[in-house]
Amino acid sequence: xxxxxxxxxxxxxxxxxxxxxxxxxxxxxxxxxxxxxxxxxxxxxxxxxxxxxxxxxxxxxxxxxxxxxxxxxxxxxxxxxxxxxxxxxxxxxxxxxxxxxxxxxxxxxxxxxxxxxxxxxxxxxxxxxxxxxxxxxxxxxxxxxxxxxxxxxxxxxxxxxxxxxxxxxxxxxxxxxxxxxxxxxxxxxxxxxxxxxxxxxxxxxxxxxxxxxxxxxxxxxxxxxxxxxxxxxxxxxxxxxxxxxxxxxxxxxxxxxxxxxxxxxxxxxxxxxxxxxxxxxxxxxxxxxxx
Amino acid sequence: xxxxxxxxxxxxxxxxxxxxxxxxxxxxxxxxxxxxxxxxxxxxxxxxxxxxxxxxxxxxxxxxxxxxxxxxxxxxxxxxxxxxxxxxxxxxxxxxxxxxxxxxxxxxxxxxxxxxxxxxxxxxxxxxxxxxxxxxxxxxxxxxxxxxxxxxxxxxxxxxxxxxxxxxxxxxxxxxxxxxxxxxxxxxxxxxxxxxxxxxxxxxxxxxxxxxxxxxxxxxxxxxxxxxxxxxxxxxxxxxxxxxxxxxxxxxxxxxxxxxxxxxxxxxxxxxxxxxxxxxxxxxxxx
Numbered sequence: 082x083x084x085x086x087x088x089x090x091x092x093x094x095x096x097x098x099x100x101x102x103x104x105x106x107x108x109x110x111x112x113x114x115x116x117x118x119x120x121x122x123x124x125x126x127x128x129x130x131x132x133x134x135x136x137x138x139x140x141x142x143x144x145x146x147x148x149x150x151x152x153x154x155x156x157x158x159x160x161x162x163x164x165x166x167x168x169x170x171x172x173x174x175x176x177x178x179x180x181x182x183x184x185x186x187x188x189x190x191x192x193x194x195x196x197x198x199x200x201x202x203x204x205x206x207x208x209x210x211x212x213x214x215x216x217x218x219x220x221x222x223x224x225x226x227x228x229x230x231x232x233x234x235x236x237x238x239x240x241x242x243x244x245x246x247x248x249x250x251x252x253x254x255x256x257x258x259x260x261x262x263x264x265x266x267x268x269x270x271x272x273x274x275x276x277x278x279x280x281x282x283x284x285x286x287x288x289x290x291x292x293x294x295x296x297x298x299x300x301x302x303x304x305x306x307x308x309x310x311x312x313x314x315x316x317x318x319x320x321x322x323x324x325x326x327x328x329x330x331x332x333x334x335x336x337x338x339x340x341x342x343x344x345x346x347x348x349x350x351x352x353x354x355x356x357x358x359x360x361x362x363x364x365x366x367x368x369x370x371x372x
Numbered sequence: 373x374x375x376x377x378x379x380x381x382x383x384x385x386x387x388x389x390x391x392x393x394x395x396x397x398x399x400x401x402x403x404x405x406x407x408x409x410x411x412x413x414x415x416x417x418x419x420x421x422x423x424x425x426x427x428x429x430x431x432x433x434x435x436x437x438x439x440x441x442x443x444x445x446x447x448x449x450x451x452x453x454x455x456x457x458x459x460x461x462x463x464x465x466x467x468x469x470x471x472x473x474x475x476x477x478x479x480x481x482x483x484x485x486x487x488x489x490x491x492x493x494x495x496x497x498x499x500x501x502x503x504x505x506x507x508x509x510x511x512x513x514x515x516x517x518x519x520x521x522x523x524x525x526x527x528x529x530x531x532x533x534x535x536x537x538x539x540x541x542x543x544x545x546x547x548x549x550x551x552x553x554x555x556x557x558x559x560x561x562x563x564x565x566x567x568x569x570x571x572x573x574x575x576x577x578x579x580x581x582x583x584x585x586x587x588x589x590x591x592x593x594x595x596x597x598x599x600x601x602x603x604x605x606x607x608x609x610x611x612x613x614x615x616x617x618x619x620x621x622x623x624x625x626x627x628x629x630x631x632x633x634x635x636x637x638x639x640x641x642x643x644x645x646x647x648x649x650x651x652x653x654x655x656x657x658x659x
Contacts, residue, residue, distance in 0.1 A: 104567045104568065107457075108457075108461050108466075111454070111457050111458065112458065112461050112462075112466065115454065115458060115476065115538070116476070118535075119478055119479060119539075120475050120478075122490055122494075125493075125501070126489075126490055126493070129493070137499065138499055141499055141501070142504075183386065183387040183390060183391075184387070186382075186383045186384075186386065186387055187383060187384055187388065189383055190380055190383040190384045191384075194380055205391070205396065206391070209395055211592075211645055211648055212399060212641055212644075212645075213592060213595050213640055213641060213644050215596045215598065215617055215620075215621075215637075216402060216596075216620070216637035216638070216640050216641050217395075217398045217399060217402060217637075218620075218624070218637070219401075219405065219630050219633055219634055219637065220398035220399075220401035220402050220405070220634075221398050222624075223401075223412070224394070224398060224401075239394060240394070242390075242394075243390070243394035243395045243398075244395070246387070246390075246391050246395065250387075274379065275380065275383070276379065279383070300481050303483070304481075304482070304483035304484065304485075305483075306483065306485050306603075307598070307599055307602065307621075310602075311621075311625065321483075322484070322485040325483075325485045325486065325489065326485050326488075326603060329488075329489060329492065329603075336493065336499075340489075340493075342489075343486045343489050343490065346483060346485070346486050347483075347486055350481050350482070350483075351478070351481070354477070354478070354481050355474075358474060358477070361477075361481070362477060362543045363547075365480070365540060365544075366543045366544045366546075366547045
């Protein structure tokens with residue numbers, strides 16, 4: 082029996098490469114073709130960011146003649162990219178912190194306690210996951226206008242926090258439900274209040290879950306465009322995506338400058354991605370699969 | 373213990389109030405406002421279903437819906453298949469697969485604005501990559517202004533969207549592939565199936581549920597991710613590249629027709645929720 086299996090497996094191994102000659106071609110074409118498109122595009126924008134217009138026209142695909150940072154310096158100082166970068170950082174960091182604070186507290190209650198309405202509250206957040214967020218754009222606009230924080234970083238932070246809460250709560254409830262209960266129970270028997278259990282036990286052991294949720298919110302807030310374009314009208318409150326988009330219309334012919342803006346906007350999120358990539362990939366796949 | 377019950381409220385209430393005020397209330401406003409005629413300034417006039425009746429007879433809305441469905445088709449024929457094969461090849465642990473996976477995922481974490489700008493460089497009529505390449509190989513007659521040419525505009529504006537999420541489809545399917553038991557694949561190999569049969573009869577049925585998830589996700593992105601149209605063509609030339617999202621956006625912010633805009637928003641929500649429910653239903657018995 083064992084022998085038979087071994088023989089059959091060997092046969093297959095012999096047969097596979099022949100029958101999949103075309104398959105192999107397709108495989109390498111796709112794997113490297115798509116690699117070339119993604120990586121090539123990134124490299125090309127990077128190279129372009131070091132060139133001036135005359136060089137872009139004379140050698141669009143070549144290496145830049147020198148690594149000249151003048152496009153970056155011009156972008157950061159003369160066209161306010163420095164300010165936009167700062168605004169994006171403030172909005173993103175505040176959104177992440179608020180989402181985690183709001184998300185962790187309610188998730189602890191939902192994951193660990195049985196009370197009337199528990200399921201209902203949880204479902205309200207799950208419904209939030211299925212709604213295409215962009216369809217909330219009009220009421221969000223008027224609500225922010227009514228409160229008087231529409232055209233401000235505070236308004237953006239509020240909207241982004243609200244929009245990202247469903248997925249934060251969903252991920253954190255899932256994570257906290259999977260945690261072992263022994264430590265908490267011991268702490269409660271020792272006479273700790275729920276607050277100290279939350280701060281001393283739950284938060285420390287939830288770090289991986291908080292990190293995943295935090296990173297996903299970070300990426301979403303850093304890259305968001307549609308809501309920002311509607312809410313923000315004054316230059317002083319613009320975030321990077323907005324700055325970049327207005328760049329495209331105002332500096333239309335300065336390709337090197339636009340490319341430097343694109344690179345500036347990608348780099349922070351790329352750094353976060355390279356550091357946390359396992360967590361990001363897993364978090365996104367989990368969020369999607371379980372959502 | 374009674375006191376502790378009250379403490380529990382402190383965990384729930386702040387978030388619940390915030391969420392209700394800034395998320396759930398906007399959802400209900402969208403719904404309520406869709407039954408009104410409103411220019412954003414004067415009083416709202418209740419007109420019940422009139423916006424929806426107008427919507428049903430609005431040729432531009434149908435055009436935008438068809439274009440959005442074109443994105444759904446692209447999700448099915450390009451995004452998911454490419455994502456699947458990338459995942460499948462990487463799953464076979466080819467050399468450098470970790471590095472490849474890292475690179476494939478970059479578009480997923482990149483902002484739509486950056487991707488749009490990169491694609492506007494590709495499509496640019498004079499020095500853009502696409503036209504430069506065509507000239508390089510002597511196909512000058514094929515060069516065109518991709519985003520304004522009525523024949524190419526819709527596809528040109530759709531490709532960045534496809535590109536944006538291939539990496540996401542890949543990692544979801546990759547997770548699905550990893551959960552296939554080795555015995556199943558080995559059993560197939562023992563039965564002597566070839567590479568193609570292996571994919572059709574063993575791999576695809578095993579990741580069926582994950583494929584459905586990709587489909588639901590892709591459809592919801594097709595309806596909500598209209599950044600690319602807004603940034604690259606703004607729906608033009610003459611509504612040829614209009615999608616439901618941009619049409620909604622314009623009805624509100626350029627036509628001050630907020631009631632109608634909200635009716636489009638509710639229709640979008642409805643379509644996405646119904647599709648999600650139907651696919652979940654189809655999926656359930658086999659779970």
